Amino acid sequence: MSDRSTISLTVNGEPVTAEVEPRQHLADFLREKLLLTGTHLGCEHGVCGACTLMIDGAPARSCITLAVACDGAAVRTIEDFDDDPVMAELRAAFSAEHALQCGYCTPGMLMTARDIVTRLPEADAARIRVELSGNLCRCTGYVGIVNAIQRVLKARAGNPSGA
């Protein structure tokens, strides 16, 4: 038994090979080793959603996912979405609807929002709220966030190519 393991994965499209302590969670690996600090930690027990990022295309909690278990995975953090068209729409809508105040929940919120927009194009306000329930925001009261996601869904419904 060793208390170090070597993992290979892709992070934001770049191959990464690194030695990790098995006990290190993915969020700490990204933040401390790769200095990708856009992924935030709000609870480290899976409840708040601040650490949500994409693993193999699906949103996941990086605080309760071990880095060592991500050997072979493709991880995408908020820093990788500058050129993503869906995220660009979400960013504009978040700003227009005042969907962020302190910004601490925002990266995780955007990951969930993007998942809603791509997976549930028909979602109404009630469904959006249910889907957002795993991402806590202490500042906005969620009003702006729900509105922003609805705004993007509406725009995309009117323009299915998403262009």
Added chain:
Amino acid sequence: MKAARFAYERPKSLRQAVERLGDGGGFVKLLAGGQTLGPMLNLRLVQPDLLIDVTKLSETTGWSEEAGAILIGACVTHAMIEDGKVPDPTGGILPRVAAGIAYRAVRNRGTIGGSLAHADPAADWLSALAALGAEVVLVGRSAERRVPVAELSTGVFSTVIAEDEVLRAVRIPRLSRHARWGYYKFWRKTGDFAEAIGAALHDPEREAFRLVIGATNGAPLVLDGAALGVSGSALPERIDMAAIGRALDAHGFADDDYGKAVHLVAARRAIERARRT
């Protein structure tokens, strides 16, 4: 809030995993989705020496059919079930239960087997699958055995799974067309663990009736038709709620007015839902 030190291995086969479990090298834990173990490790509530990751094994990740049932691999995630990516022998019950567990990001990694093995009394699968008459397939060094989910849990976070056994799959019987199902989860917040669960199945072609009351202070309370005077092919207009109350008293609720009240309501509403479907 960081985990204590441990080592990590990802065996190539179920056999290897089982053997490693039995090696006796300190405190060994299996790792599935980590959605329960992760928080417990971070909070240092559990401090294993070694984690064995079983999520990448062919034996735990697929599914198969057998007479009258589907076998779902232990490491199939809640999200896969929610999305209908595995065959559903229950006519839509499994995806609905899955969709009510936690949040999508948790469901993307959390597994059906991990949930059952952890045996949190408030977990959804434990109650739902007990009511559906499912079994778990446990693989040990020498043998494989099947245990009804209704008999899996022996208390809070404890099960009949032996230290050197791996939960390989869950066998879920195919329901008949006439089966009726009611599930009621009382929670304080969306995605939260339940305060009380009621799960009722009435399948006239197989057996009359089963009621499971979950989120108790131990194993789920499983009551069959005989205990409640339900027999035959129709669900009677009145179920003996006093009998359910007495069973709850005997199940640790005698001095807990609140717990008894909400569990009774969850049970009754589950039955009402079953009647209405």
Added chain:
Amino acid sequence: MTSGIGARVLRKEDDRHLRGRGQFVGDIKLPGLREVAFLRSPVAHARIKRIVVPEELRGKVFTAADLEGVKAIRAVSALPGFKPSEQPVLASGKVRYVGELVAACVAPSRAEAEDLAERVEVEFEELPVVADMLAARAEGAPLVHEQWGDNVYLETFVKGDIATAAASAPVKVTREFRTARQCMSPLEGKGVVASWEPRRDQLVVYTSTQQPHIVRTGLSECLGIDHGKIRVIAPDVGGGFGFKGILCPEEVAVAYLARRLGRPLRWIEDRREQLIATANCREHHYVITAYADREGKLLALDAEATVDAGAYSAYPFSACLEAAQVASILPGPYDFPAYQCRTWSIASNKPPILPYRGVARTGVCFAMELILDAIAREIGREPHEVRQKNLVRPEQMPFENVTKKHFDSGDYPECLRRAVTAIDLEGVRARQKRGEADGRRIGVGFSIFCEQAAHGTSVYAGWGIPMVPGHEQATARLTPDGGLELRLGIQSHGQGLETTLAQVANEVLGVAIDRVNVVHGDTEYTPYSTGTWGSRCMVMAGGAVARACQEMKKRVLAIGAKMLQASLDEVKLAGGEVVGPAGSVSLAEVARTWYLRPQDLPADVDPGGLEVTTGYKPVRDSGTFSYAAHAAVVAVDTELGAVEILDYVVVEDGGVLVNPMIVDGQVYGGTAQGVGTALYEEMPFDEAGQPQASTLADYLLPGATEVPAIRIEHMETPSPYSEFGQKGIGEGGAIGPPAAIANAINDALAPLGVEVTETPVTPRRLLAALAAARRSAA
């Protein structure tokens, strides 16, 4: 489109956060950084007999004995009779609550630092615990601070002539109320990165705070280091709500050790620490008797209030701010003649409390608004009618109430009328008569309150706490390219001040808001300030920016006039240019000339140039009074005790709104927190003083499905005292909901004889109340 005052300008700070490029304290990594984990007391009250640090951990683990020359944190009050506490940085002699710091452990990673903490052994001699404020007030209770002789930080008494009313009032209603202890729970916890920088011979402290200058003063006092040798920087701060208005022992310990070890140290509070060990808020108890006539007109109010302030008086707001506020604001926006109130600030074996968004107003509003509903039920009137009998009327403004609070402006009756209309009271009453198909019971409830904000010296001086706010200062500097830098000692942690202060500058100088750079949160670059709290920023910092920009405008015009060879009365500032009779020059040209081409200016130019620091205080510093009426419709499942909010309306008057979008955001966010107070959030302790919620699975924060789609209506009555008529409104949202929601629940359950009087209204509490009502009916 204008981007000055009143414009719905999108926020300058959004882009970095939307790309994950914000910089929070936990994101800061300095070369050679070491991590700190604290060993915390597992018991609520004990003498420390012995701390055993294994030999091999020397130099990595530090206890009180290692903190040479570090003073305890003292937050005093000048109110007569106040007993100060000494909050040790690391516990020495005694621990007084679960989670109190015992040792600091230093290692390359946080995980390893936590490993070290597990290896330190502490021998405790446990002492009797007092975990409830009423028990703590009683004779013979265990003493948190033995030398006091009791557990009372401060007892106050406002005497009033209530005897006449008490003797003759036809209606008398007495109730007991309680609001639970809460944890403010910003999504980002506290955190500190400290390093000693040899080049400047200076301690540099990055900390997640609302008050960098106050933290600097506190550090200076505790560490005995000159202010000049301490620089405090608040980077992006992930929410505050009052939680980050404190000097924590962790900050002092980390700063001290960074200097002593000569290397950067970091401590990032985790959620469990935040929940069980750092400051709490909101725990009040009231016994109130209201006297009224048969119409519901209040004749007198007799109140007792107790606040559980925990084991230590927290710096800088002290253990008595909350109760002192209760006594002065309990009468709320009501006009009645006689009032008496006794308060106690109590010490207990629990973490200290801090003023949380709304401070005492949330508890006060809960108590007052529930009493008014009780009167309404007693006399068989609609609750809003009873309120209309008592509310201060617009023609009385400015108005001084029974506690000499000076209300600046507003139309409270109209605010309530609008809420009644917006929530469709008649419709709800009709619906109640019809009943619900699912068997739930519907109820509607109101609350109305005022939010005194930005109150200054005259108010705080009386309390004599370590920090009394005076003038707020701002520096404005035009850069050579015509951009504007604003420097302020406040700290924005979500309020969007980088945007709204730029709007103020735009209003005065016409400079485009993307050319305004707001520098805040760094003691090195900004004027002294007590920071961001008390909804004071838009009034105080906004006022200071306006004043600095007005002075800047004079100087720009003077230089511009010289450049245009015009006289001063011939030029004006328009569209970001100095316009004269025969031409114009841009701000950039003015600035470039001043800085880089002084030869083009005459010798008698004002040498103050284009850099201005000036201070601001409103014409009256008794505060602006925003106010709001909240209305809620709830459905109560009486079988499960579950409450769903079906509709929620806020009618708010925050004076002139600098940016309506941001104001709405404050109201939404505050209201969501108020929903948490009303229905979900509670930090319970058992009899041994053990906190019972250590994760967010136990301490429930409202999520997107728990917070309703809040509807807001605005009124805009300018304050006569502030620079543009603006009022502070950062806290109001969090004040009204517990009262409105509890009143709605009580409205729904009145036919069953149930009245809730305690927050949060959990299923467990509600079912117990229903059962008790059934028993007493039987």
